[in-house]
Amino acid sequence: MIPLHYAPEVEAAKAAGQPIVALESTIITHGMPYPQNVETAREVEQTIRDNGAVPATIAVIAGKLHIGLTDAELDTLGQASNVAKLSRADMAACIATGGTGATTVAATMIAARYAGIEVFATGGIGGVHRGAELSFDISADLQELSQTAVTVVAAGAKAILDLPKTLEVLETLGVPVIAYGQDTLPAFWSRESDLAAPLRMDDAASIAKAHRMRAALGVPGGQLIANPIPVEAEIASSTLSPIIEQALAEAASQGIDGKSVTPFLLGRIFELTEGASLTANIALVLNNARLAAQIARNLI
Ligand code: PSU
Numbered sequence: 214m215i216p217l218h219y220a221p222e223v224e225a226a227k228a229a230g231q232p233i234v235a236l237e238s239t240i241i242t243h244g245m246p247y248p249q250n251v252e253t254a255r256e257v258e259q260t261i262r263d264n265g266a267v268p269a270t271i272a273v274i275a276g277k278l279h280i281g282l283t284d285a286e287l288d289t290l291g292q293a294s295n296v297a298k299l300s301r302a303d304m305a306a307c308i309a310t311g312g313t314g315a316t317t318v319a320a321t322m323i324a325a326r327y328a329g330i331e332v333f334a335t336g337g338i339g340g341v342h343r344g345a346e347l348s349f350d351i352s353a354d355l356q357e358l359s360q361t362a363v364t365v366v367a368a369g370a371k372a373i374l375d376l377p378k379t380l381e382v383l384e385t386l387g388v389p390v391i392a393y394g395q396d397t398l399p400a401f402w403s404r405e406s407d408l409a410a411p412l413r414m415d416d417a418a419s420i421a422k423a424h425r426m427r428a429a430l431g432v433p434g435g436q437l438i439a440n441p442i443p444v445e446a447e448i449a450s451s452t453l454s455p456i457i458e459q460a461l462a463e464a465a466s467q468g469i470d471g472k473s474v475t476p477f478l479l480g481r482i483f484e485l486t487e488g489a490s491l492t493a494n495i496a497l498v499l500n501n502a503r504l505a506a507q508i509a510r511n512l513i
């Protein structure tokens with residue numbers, strides 16, 4: 214038996230058949246600094262409510278898989294240090310040993326699916342890292358999208374990754390990559406990249422229909438919805454490129470590897486942009502929460 218713990222709000226929503234949107238917790242513990250991480254998590258949850266759905270932030274706390282966190286749990290998690298970063302490989306072990314950990318996109322998808330939640334909002338997914346031809350560093354998020362039937366709304370992948378390679382791997386894995394409302398793939402801090410999006414949809418209803426159609430066809434896996442950052446929050450790639458290069462060079466010279474790579478790069482980019490990267494990150498997560506709530510409403 215899985216020690217599952219539903220927050221009261223989520224339990225009530227499930228019983229009433231209301232739309233629910235899952236949220237990850239690694240963005241809180243490893244993606245943003247305190248207190249902005251907790252403030253943002255709360256704002257994201259409220260945005261989902263304002264758009265007619267119920268938020269379920271997912272995390273493992275003391276060996277229990279939580280589907281939805283209370284305000285107090287969110288605050289504790291947001292301030293804790295040494296919280297494990299859980300992906301497909303380690304979530305079961307963390308639960309089994311009574312540990313506490315934050316869920317990445319991959320682990321959140323597994324938990325959401327288990328809890329019957331079909332839509333999930335986040336900022337950016339993991340992907341193929343630059344230099345992956347030598348390091349083999351490819352996020353488990355990509356494989357998860359190919360096998361777990363959850364629609365994930367993100368703002369594309371960060372330019373810290375190799376975007377063309379990320380797109381190639383997603384294609385190989387059979388993951389639908391759907392740009393929302395435009396023809397090019399959004400690139401997290403920028404609305405556009407120079408990559409054509411494999412698919413485009415302009416409304417939440419079509420995304421929900423495609424989600425259902427995949428299941429009807431018996432194709433496992435989810436969908437990646439790439440939702441461009443709002444215009445007013447965008448950061449020019451010319452501003453960010455040298456900063457990303459510097460963060461990558463520092464990671465290499467300090468021998469950062471494995472799970473630490475993404476949090477290290479996110480932290481350095483925050484410092485080097487004097488917080489501007491965080492402001493943009495918050496705006497795009499809120500934007501993704503809105504779209505995810507609309508998709509979830511269309512799945513009811
Ligand atoms: N990308 C972001 N922000 C994040 C992450 C990725 O822009 O917070 C987090 C997510 O939880 C994602 C994880 O699932 O990092 C990917 O880590 P890795 O590259 O180690 O698979």
Ligand code: MN
Pocket residue numbers: 350351352353471472474
């Ligand atoms: Mn990795």
